[in-house]
Amino acid sequence: xxxxxxxxxxxxxxxxxxxxxxxxxxxxxxxxxxxxxxxxxxxxxxxxxxxxxxxxxxxxxxxxxxxxxxxxxxxxxxxxxxxxxxxxxxxxxxxxxxxxxxxxxxxxxxxxxxxxxxxxxxxxxxxxxxxxxxxxxxxxxxxxxxxxxxxxxxxxxxxxxxxxxxxxxxxxxxxxxxxxxxxxxxxxxxxxxxxxxxxxxxxxxxxxxxxxxxxxxxxxxxxxxxxxxxxxxxxxxxxxxxxxxxxxxxxxxxxxxxxxxxxxxxxxxxxxxxxxxxxxxxxxxxxxxxxxxxxxxxxxxxxxxxxxxxxxxxxxxxxxxxxxxxxxxxxxxxxxxxxxxxxxxxxxxxxxxxxxxxxxxxxxxxxxxxxxxxxxxxxxxxxxxxxxxxxxxxxxxxxxxxxxxxxxxxxxxxxxxxxxxxxxxxxxxxxxxxxxxxxxxxxxxxxxxxxxxxxxxxxxxxxxxxxxxxxxxxxxxxxxxxxxxxxxxxxxxxxxxxxxxxxxxxxxxxxxxxxxxxxxxxxxxxxxxxxxxxxxxxxxxxxxxxxxxxxxxxxxxxxxxxxxxx
Amino acid sequence: xxxxxxxxxxxxxxxxxxxxxxxxxxxxxxxxxxxxxxxxxxxxxxxxxxxxxxxxxxxxxxxxxxxxxxxxxxxxxxxxxxxxxxxxxxxxxxxxxxxxxxxxxxxxxxxxxxxxxxxxxxxxxxxxxxxxxxxxxxxxxxxxxxxxxxxxxxxxxxxxxxxxxxxxxxxxxxxxxxxxxxxxxxxxxxx
Numbered sequence: 055x056x057x058x059x060x061x062x063x064x065x066x067x068x069x070x071x072x073x074x075x076x077x078x079x080x081x082x083x084x085x086x087x088x089x090x091x092x093x094x095x096x097x098x099x100x101x102x103x104x105x106x107x108x109x110x111x112x113x114x115x116x117x118x119x120x121x122x123x124x125x126x127x128x129x130x131x132x133x134x135x136x137x138x139x140x141x142x143x144x145x146x147x148x149x150x151x152x153x154x155x156x157x158x159x160x161x162x163x164x165x166x167x168x169x170x171x172x173x174x175x176x177x178x179x180x181x182x183x184x185x186x187x188x189x190x191x192x193x194x195x196x197x198x199x200x201x202x203x204x205x206x207x208x209x210x211x212x213x214x215x216x217x218x219x220x221x222x223x224x225x226x227x228x229x230x231x232x233x234x235x236x237x238x239x240x241x242x243x244x245x246x247x248x249x250x251x252x253x254x255x256x257x258x259x260x261x262x263x264x265x266x267x268x269x270x271x272x273x274x275x276x277x278x279x280x281x282x283x284x285x286x287x288x289x290x291x292x293x294x295x296x297x298x299x300x301x302x303x304x305x306x307x308x309x310x311x312x313x314x315x316x317x318x319x320x321x322x323x324x325x326x327x328x329x330x331x332x333x334x335x336x337x338x339x340x341x342x343x344x345x346x347x348x349x350x351x352x353x354x355x356x357x358x359x360x361x362x363x364x365x366x367x368x369x370x371x372x373x374x375x376x377x378x379x380x381x382x383x384x385x386x387x388x389x390x391x392x393x394x395x396x397x398x399x400x401x402x403x404x405x406x407x408x409x410x411x412x413x414x415x416x417x418x419x420x421x422x423x424x425x426x427x428x429x430x431x432x433x434x435x436x437x438x439x440x441x442x443x444x445x446x447x448x449x450x451x452x453x454x455x456x457x458x459x460x461x462x463x464x465x466x467x468x469x470x471x472x473x474x475x476x477x478x479x480x481x482x483x484x485x486x487x488x489x490x491x492x493x494x495x496x497x498x499x500x501x502x503x504x505x506x507x508x509x510x511x512x513x514x515x516x517x518x519x520x521x522x523x524x525x526x527x528x529x530x531x532x533x534x535x536x537x538x539x540x541x542x543x544x545x546x547x548x549x550x551x552x553x554x555x556x557x558x559x560x561x562x563x564x565x566x567x568x569x570x571x572x573x574x575x576x577x578x579x580x581x582x583x584x585x586x587x588x589x590x591x592x593x594x595x596x597x598x599x600x601x602x603x604x605x606x607x608x609x610x611x612x613x614x615x616x617x618x619x620x
Numbered sequence: 621x622x623x624x625x626x627x628x629x630x631x632x633x634x635x636x637x638x639x640x641x642x643x644x645x646x647x648x649x650x651x652x653x654x655x656x657x658x659x660x661x662x663x664x665x666x667x668x669x670x671x672x673x674x675x676x677x678x679x680x681x682x683x684x685x686x687x688x689x690x691x692x693x694x695x696x697x698x699x700x701x702x703x704x705x706x707x708x709x710x711x712x713x714x715x716x717x718x719x720x721x722x723x724x725x726x727x728x729x730x731x732x733x734x735x736x737x738x739x740x741x742x743x744x745x746x747x748x749x750x751x752x753x754x755x756x757x758x759x760x761x762x763x764x765x766x767x768x769x770x771x772x773x774x775x776x777x778x779x780x781x782x783x784x785x786x787x788x789x790x791x792x793x794x795x796x797x798x799x800x801x802x803x804x805x806x807x808x809x810x811x
Contacts, residue, residue: 119689444811
């Protein structure tokens with residue numbers, strides 16, 4: 055049985071509520087707390103404390119009885135999540151059986167319901183968007199115009215980078231602006247060779263080391279990165295940025311944070327008289343009690359699909375179609391980058407060279423398509439290439455080596471040829487029909503309607519994938535690689551785990567959900583700064599942009615509150 | 621179904637037919653495997669794993685207890701059909717030993733064992749080449765391919781294999797991007 059808590063309303067009232075403790079929610083909580091606001095951070099899953107709740111972080115390969123194979127039960131229970139997790143990081147993924155959703159078309163929705171969310175398992179790539187991206191919708195008419203330009207977010211990118219610590223190399227490119235970087239990670243022999251070849255063959259292309267939130271020196275009492283490449287288990291050295299290692303402890307240190315795990319937000323509550331949000335309704339997953347919490351401002355950072363679900367589930371006479379959804383755009387324009395197409399090859403040079411340590415990142419070839427008008431490639435927008443070089447080791451060799459016995463063993467245990475694998479991370483256009491809806495005929499174990507995801511890549515993305523195959527193959531051929539094979543994995547939507555776009559920013563309340571400060575057009579004290587806000591996807595890994603927009607919106611919200619505007 | 625897939629199907633059915641594949645066996649393949657029957661083959665699996673990765677100046681598969689790893693992974697992580705395929709593979713191999721040499725595989729001498737495993741390896745290569753994806757999808761990886769890949773995996777992830785058979789760097793600290801290969805340098809155990 056569930057019942058409404060009768061605690062006094064005063065006890066349950068805060069200055070600000072933040073829904074979700076992942077990469078953007080952690081930032082919102084930290085910034086609001088630092089501005090002196092008493093902040094309630096709600097997380098639907100369990101708590102994960104930095105260092106102490108990383109049970110596999112120090113394990114050796116032989117500590118896993120079944121290696122890195124998932125069990126049959128794992129795969130049956132978690133048909134989606136088990137594609138991403140291994141026994142080493144399974145505890146940072148949800149169980150699909152416990153958290154079902156409906157796939158109208160195949161869509162992988164990877165989730166971690168715990169404090170820190172996917173900031174524990176993220177890929178840590180940190181790239182700025184540029185005006186090529188912010189101006190793209192206006193220019194080619196897809197989606198709606200971004201209400202901001204690069205100059206609006208530039209200082210906030212710097213602010214975010216300086217806090218989290220990003221290692222990287224400045225390259226002075228207009229399509230990929232430089233940021234505030236710690237010393238870069240290093241390219242290995244084959245990557246340097248490919249870099250030189252690309253530079254020689256095409257003046258518009260270059261290969262640079264990935265820009266990542268892995269620390270190349272001590273930063274903010276964390277790190278440096280020890281080059282173990284076991285990041286997704288949680289880092290015992292604090293070698294990379296996560297909510298758990300950084301923003302949540304910083305928020306806690308202000309004395310202004312109340313962190314409440316096991317709290318599923320089902321609705322944002324609307325105050326008809328004041329015409330703004332008054333708080334949220336929460337199910338406590340331990341007691342099954344329903345609570346209401348109240349605040350002057352609400353930040354929604356539940357991740358784009360879940361955020362859309364909360365808005366759509368928050369109906370009132372003012373908002374019969376969902377909270378702040380007068381535009382009917384909430385849940386629509388769902389995007390995910392495609393990262394299916396690319397090429398690989400082997401190289402016979404540098405046979406006497408190797409490396410030591412496991413660098414937790416690869417390289418980047420920044421966008422080189424459609425930088426100028428009239429390139430006539432048959433698709434709009436662009437992609438960047440991410441990849442890595444390495445020497446073949448046992449797991450790469452096992453299928454190719456014939457025979458068995460002494461010679462087999464000797465070949466298996468020595469470094470093989472250098473190889474490079476690289477693929478295009480491509481922009482996905484915002485399509486109204488790619489959407490998240492609620493199915494009220496099916497409920498989860500808390501009686502909440504299931505989310506239904508209807509998503510597909512279209513012609514523009516498919517043509518881009520063909521171009522990625524061709525250009526990747528070409529770059530490797532020109533650099534003297536042999537056995538160059540191009541590929542398209544035709545991965546399912548959601549596979550890149552860059553979902554975004556379901557509550558987009560825009561100038562016009564009739565066609566967008568949020569304004570230029572991530573503030574809801576129709577409820578001024580609600581801010582949405584997770585991936586939902588994205589008006590276009592660009593091709594850059596998006597987390598850094600979410601962090602910068604969150605910091606910017608948090609400061610704006612706190613100022614507006616002080617001015618009495620909220 | 622497009623024409624190519626259809627033809628592949630006919631081809632697969634034909635080859636499987638000649639490989640004395642019966643309907644009975646098909647139904648049987650969908651029942652769960654008897655775990656204790658597989659554990660009973662532990663010594664046989666250990667012997668073959670050791671032949672794949674023998675003890676040299678570094679530990680071999682037996683030293684690394686790879687047979688236990690193989691059985692655990694087969695039973696817990698492999699689909700039922702793949703489990704059966706593996707088990708039948710063991711039985712076929714034992715039968716082949718009896719047919720060829722009139723004794724159990726484990727009682728055969730080194731050169732007999734060698735030729736039995738070579739026979740199995742040859743069959744695997746043949747079926748990998750001819751049936752490849754179709755066969756893998758219908759029935760799982762061939763017996764010998766499975767045995768070999770699990771032996772490698774179990775060995776390279778084991779303490780003996782990772783730290784002595786290969787080079788294991790628990791906490792590298794620094795990343796050194798380009799360094800000269802040392803004489804007899806082993807490859808890294810983990811990425």
